[in-house]
Amino acid sequence: MAKDPAPALQRRTLTLRDVSDASGVSEMTVSRVLRNRGDVSGPTRERVLAAARALGYVPNRIAGALASQRVNLVAVIIPSLSNMVFPEVLTGVSEVLEDTGLQPVVGVTNYSPEREEKVLYEMLSWRPSGIIIAGLERSPAARAMLENAGIPIVEIMDVDGTPVDSAVGISHRRAGRKMAEAIVQAGYRRIGFLGTMMPHDHRARKRLEGFEAALAAQGLQVEDREFYSGGSALLKGREMTEAIMTRSPDLDFLYHSNDMIGAGGLLWCLNHGIDVPGKVGLAGFNGVELVQGLPCRLATMDACRLEIGRRAAEIVAGKRPDGATSGVVIELEPKLEPGDTIRRI
Amino acid sequence: MAKDPAPALQRRTLTLRDVSDASGVSEMTVSRVLRNRGDVSGPTRERVLAAARALGYVPNRIAGALASQRVNLVAVIIPSLSNMVFPEVLTGVSEVLEDTGLQPVVGVTNYSPEREEKVLYEMLSWRPSGIIIAGLERSPAARAMLENAGIPIVEIMDVDGTPVDSAVGISHRRAGRKMAEAIVQAGYRRIGFLGTMMPHDHRARKRLEGFEAALAAQGLQVEDREFYSGGSALLKGREMTEAIMTRSPDLDFLYHSNDMIGAGGLLWCLNHGIDVPGKVGLAGFNGVELVQGLPCRLATMDACRLEIGRRAAEIVAGKRPDGATSGVVIELEPKLEPGDTIRRI
DNA sequence: ATGAAAGCGCTAACAA
DNA sequence: TTGTTAGCGCTTTCAT
Numbered sequence A, B: 001m002a003k004d005p006a007p008a009l010q011r012r013t014l015t016l017r018d019v020s021d022a023s024g025v026s027e028m029t030v031s032r033v034l035r036n037r038g039d040v041s042g043p044t045r046e047r048v049l050a051a052a053r054a055l056g057y058v059p060n061r062i063a064g065a066l067a068s069q070r071v072n073l074v075a076v077i078i079p080s081l082s083n084m085v086f087p088e089v090l091t092g093v094s095e096v097l098e099d100t101g102l103q104p105v106v107g108v109t110n111y112s113p114e115r116e117e118k119v120l121y122e123m124l125s126w127r128p129s130g131i132i133i134a135g136l137e138r139s140p141a142a143r144a145m146l147e148n149a150g151i152p153i154v155e156i157m158d159v160d161g162t163p164v165d166s167a168v169g170i171s172h173r174r175a176g177r178k179m180a181e182a183i184v185q186a187g188y189r190r191i192g193f194l195g196t197m198m199p200h201d202h203r204a205r206k207r208l209e210g211f212e213a214a215l216a217a218q219g220l221q222v223e224d225r226e227f228y229s230g231g232s233a234l235l236k237g238r239e240m241t242e243a244i245m246t247r248s249p250d251l252d253f254l255y256h257s258n259d260m261i262g263a264g265g266l267l268w269c270l271n272h273g274i275d276v277p278g279k280v281g282l283a284g285f286n287g288v289e290l291v292q293g294l295p296c297r298l299a300t301m302d303a304c305r306l307e308i309g310r311r312a313a314e315i316v317a318g319k320r321p322d323g324a325t326s327g328v329v330i331e332l333e334p335k336l337e338p339g340d341t342i343r344r345i
Numbered sequence C: 001a002t003g004a005a006a007g008c009g010c011t012a013a014c015a016a
Numbered sequence D: 001t002t003g004t005t006a007g008c009g010c011t012t013t014c015a016t
Helices: A016-023 A027-035 A042-055 A061-068 A086-100 A113-124 A140-148 A172-185 A202-217 A233-247 A259-271 A289-293 A305-316 B016-023 B027-035 B042-055 B061-068 B086-100 B113-124 B140-148 B172-185 B202-217 B233-247 B259-271 B289-293 B305-316
Strands: A073-078 A103-108 A130-134 A153-158 A166-170 A191-196 A222-228 A253-256 A281-283 A329-331 B073-078 B103-108 B130-134 B153-158 B166-170 B191-196 B222-228 B253-256 B281-283 B329-331
Touching (some): A016 A042, A061 B061, A073 A086, A086 A103, A086 A130, A113 A140, A153 A202, A166 A172, A166 A305, A172 A253, A191 A259, A222 A233, A233 A253, A259 A289, A289 B233, B016 B027, B073 B086, B086 B103, B103 B113, B130 B305, B153 B202, B153 B305, B166 B305, B172 B202, B172 B253, B191 B202, B233 B253, B253 B259, B259 B281, B259 B289
Parallel strands (some): A073 A103, A130 A153, A153 A166, A191 A253, B073 B130, B153 B166, B191 B222, B191 B253, B253 B281
C-alpha cells in the first residue's frame, strides 16, 4: 500500500546542540527554554533565546515527537476542496484548534475510497493525535485502520450510520425528507431532481433517498431527473435545467443536490422569463453564502458546516465540557432557508 | 514563537518489532520488505507482508524520518482556501507529486504575515523536502527562515519581485496593464474599480497599480472605486456595483479585482437592464470556471493556477527536464478572455 | 539474503 | 535550577 518514497536528502539543519554550544547551556536546558517547560532562571533563559534567535534555530519536531511520543497534528480527511463546503468545515476546525497547540493537516480523497485508504494510511504513519474524517462509509481496510488507531476519531458531516468512534453531522436523509415536505406543503406536485453523478457521494444519495421517501409518503414521486459530473457546476445547473424543462415542461419544482447547480437553474429560469416561485419552485442544498448574491435568494438548507468543524475539533482537542474524546455523537439540525424560490402559502 | 503544545499521549502502536516477532524475521529484514529495499527472498517477503497485514501494522514515519534524514512532505503555504483560486493550484501540485512519493501538506495564512510566519515555522519544524509558498512579500523573519531552510523553495503566483529561490507565476502588474489596454482600446473611457480591502493581498494591489499606470499612459485614470471585505463576494459585487453606479452613473467600465465580485456586478447590471457591454463593460480576474455559467460570459484573465501548481511541484520534485531544483524562475502568460462583457470594436 | 550495532535529535526521568 | 542518562522506532552501515 505504501508507495516507494524517494525524497531529497535534507541539508543538515541546526540542532539543540548548536544552540547549546552557542549559549553555553546544556542541551536539556535549551530544550526546556524552547518549550517553556520546567524552571529556568531568567538570565539563562535570555541567553538561550538570544542564541536560538541569532542562529535561526527551528526545532526538529520529528525528533521531538519520537522522544516524547506525542504529535501535535490532527488529520482532517475530506473528499474535496473545490466545492465551497469543506473549506468552511476547515475554518471551524482551525478556529477551535487555534489555541490548543494542535495543528490540522488536511488530506483530500476526491471521493475515491482507494485514495481515502491511501491518505489515511499516510496520515496514520505520522501518528497524529486525532482524526477528523468526512463520512461514515468507507472500505473495510480504512475502517480497520480507524478502529486500531488508538486515537480519537470523529466522522463528520453525516450521522446516518454507525460511527467508528465519534460523529458530528446532520442526517441527510432527514434533510431530504424535510425539504420534500416543505415543497409538497407549498403545493408543488410535479417534482424534478438534479444532482451529481458521484456514486461515492453518500450524503447526496441519502438526501435523495429521504426526499423520495417523503414524496412517496404523499403519493408522489420524482417525475424526472438529471445528473452531471465535472465542469462548472453553475453552467451544468443551467444546462441540466434547460434539458429537464425541455423534456418535462410541466415540472413545477426542481430540487438540486447543491446550491451551485441550484444557482445555475435559477439563473436559467430567470433568463427564460419563468415565474419563480410561481410557475416553478427551486431549492438547493448547503446554504453557501453564494446564494445571498443571486437575483433572488435560492431556497436551501444549511448544512451546519462551520458548527460541524468546531464540534469535531472540540472532541479531538478534549475541549468538551464533559471532557469526552470518544464515543460522542452529535446530530445537528439543518435549517430550511426558504429564500424566495419556494412559494409561500 | 512556538506555542506550548499539549497534545494527547499516543496509545502504543505496533512497531517493526511486533511484525518481526510475528513473522520470525529480523526487524531489519522486515524493514527492507516494507520499503521494497535491497534483496529479500520471495518466501521471507511473503511471510513478512502477511504478518504486517494481519497485525494491521502502519509504519512510524516519525522514526523513519529521523533515522533516514528524509521526509516525503512538501509544505504548500497559501493565503486562503475559500476563494476558488488556491484549490486549483493544489490540484496542479497534487497531480505532479502523485507518483513521486512526495505528499503535499497545506498551511493557510489568511493573508496574515504573522500567521504566515507561524505556519512556516511549524512546517519547517517537520523538515519537509520542499516548500511551495504563495507570494513574494513576507516578513524579514519569514524570509530568513526560507533562506536558511536548505531545501527547494518555490514562491508562486507572482513574479513581480525578488524570489528567495525559485518562482512560478504571472506578473500581476502586467496583467493589470494588459486589461487596461484592452479596455481603452475597446473605447471605454470612464473607468471604475471594485476590489478587496486587503492590505496584504499584494497581487491585487499590483494588478491595480499596473492597471492605473496603463490608464495614465493614455491620459486616463480610475474615476471611482469601491472596496469591500468579508461576506459573500457575489453579494458584495452587487452592492458595490449599485453603490458605484449610483454615485458615478456615467462610468462606462467596471474592473473587478476578482471574478466573484465581477459576477455580482454583472448580475446587478443585467437585473437593472443596463446594456452590457454597450453601455457598461465589465471584467474580473482569475478565470474561474464559475464565469462560464453566468448569463453572459464575464471578461476575465486566466491566472494560470493549475499550471502554476504543476510547475512549482516539478521544481521541488526534481522533475524538470534540466533537473534544476533551485533558482528557477518561470513567468507564465495570463490570457485575456474577453467573454461577452467587453465591447468588440 | 540476512542480521547486529550504532545513532538520527530530541525529551522523560532521575540525579545533583 | 541545571545536568546526565537512556531510549523513542526506525534506517544506515557493515558484517556474515
